[in-house]
Amino acid sequence: MADILDYGKLGMGTWFLGEPSGNRTEETAALRYGLERGIRIIDTAEMYGSGRSERLVGEAVRPFARDKLFLVSKVLPSNANRRNMEHSLDASLKALQTDYLDLYLYHWRGGTPLEETVEMLENMAAKGKIRTWGVSNFDLEDMEELLALEHGANCRTNQVLYHLGSRGIEVALKPFQDAHGIPIMAYCPLAQAGTLRDGLTEHPAVRRLAAELCISVYQVLLCFTLAQSNTVSIPRTGKTAHMKEIADCLDIRLNAEQLALLDDAFPKPPYRVPLDVE
Numbered sequence: 001m002a003d004i005l006d007y008g009k010l011g012m013g014t015w016f017l018g019e020p021s022g023n024r025t026e027e028t029a030a031l032r033y034g035l036e037r038g039i040r041i042i043d044t045a046e047m048y049g050s051g052r053s054e055r056l057v058g059e060a061v062r063p064f065a066r067d068k069l070f071l072v073s074k075v076l077p078s079n080a081n082r083r084n085m086e087h088s089l090d091a092s093l094k095a096l097q098t099d100y101l102d103l104y105l106y107h108w109r110g111g112t113p114l115e116e117t118v119e120m121l122e123n124m125a126a127k128g129k130i131r132t133w134g135v136s137n138f139d140l141e142d143m144e145e146l147l148a149l150e151h152g153a154n155c156r157t158n159q160v161l162y163h164l165g166s167r168g169i170e171v172a173l174k175p176f177q178d179a180h181g182i183p184i185m186a187y188c189p190l191a192q193a194g195t196l197r198d199g200l201t202e203h204p205a206v207r208r209l210a211a212e213l214c215i216s217v218y219q220v221l222l223c224f225t226l227a228q229s230n231t232v233s234i235p236r237t238g239k240t241a242h243m244k245e246i247a248d249c250l251d252i253r254l255n256a257e258q259l260a261l262l263d264d265a266f267p268k269p270p271y272r273v274p275l276d277v278e
């Protein structure tokens with residue numbers, strides 16, 4: 001069973017893509033450009049534009065061999081139960097024009113007993129509709145509870161917010177996942193173009209590295225999460241020029257000195273903090 005990290009450390013996010021207000025042609029071109037540059041993981045969700053993002057992804061990947069791709073989608077908490085999950089998954093498969101997902105995520109924890117959600121995820125895997133499953137926005141206690149359940153250890157990732165300006169997961173959650181061999185999927189690795197943390201892209205350390213390496217401040221942010229072990233980063237863009245910057249990061253390795261500069265500017269918190277979601 002292929003794991004997400006077998007498909008690389010960089011994927012493409014798709015939140016807000018496929019919206020009527022966006023430029024569908026440009027967004028499709030950006031995703032295809034990313035695939036041509038060797039990015040094979042695409043992250044979407046039934047929630048994103050109520051299926052519009054999944055439909056755009058389905059269209060964008062059509063010219064590419066399915067077995068070279070790693071398609072990820074997510075089920076809403078209200079559908080992560082016996083009654084609705086298979087129906088939701090079938091709709092995602094149809095929108096994505098595929099007969100299986102490589103990874104299906106429980107988007108965030110809702111009211112359904114965790115046992116029931118895991119039972120359904122296992123059921124979907126047994127039917128061949130998903131290859132693997134995982135969770136999203138689970139904090140340490142949620143992961144501990146999950147791993148204590150029958151089949152809970154089949155969880156293949158926890159997708160959480162992680163960027164240079166939000167490093168709380170490094171205190172306890174990431175070490176726990178590292179110890180259990182469960183990769184982090186880092187969402188918002190660009191801190192939503194810097195808007196999630198005041199002063200992030202203006203910080204002298206970030207600007208200095210960008211100037212030194214002749215890259216953008218957004219590339220500095222992405223290079224930071226790409227440098228982390230056991231972590232897949234899923235930045236999103238609807239623009240080919242920005243996707244070029246994202247793909248170029250595959251060839252940039254921050255050295256120890258450069259990472260230390262960022263670490264000094266934005267250290268991880270000295271104690272555990274609740275999981276950030278924005």
Ligand SMILES: NC(=O)c1ccc[n+]([C@@H]2O[C@H](COP(=O)([O-])OP(=O)(O)OC[C@H]3O[C@@H](n4cnc5c(N)ncnc54)[C@H](OP(=O)(O)O)[C@@H]3O)[C@@H](O)[C@H]2O)c1
Pocket residue numbers: 012013014015016043044107136137159160186187188189190191192193216218219234235236237238239241242243245246
């Ligand atoms: N599991 C969850 O609960 C959850 C929550 C949030 C996100 N996610 C996933 O994670 C993905 C990434 O997170 P995100 O989309 O919120 O934020 P993000 O990737 O941190 O940032 C996206 C923003 O950065 C801009 N951008 C991208 N490349 C750029 C570049 N080279 N230069 C300047 N600006 C650039 C994009 O605008 P342009 O389009 O103009 O380039 C967009 O405004 C999502 O798309 C989604 O797949 C999951």
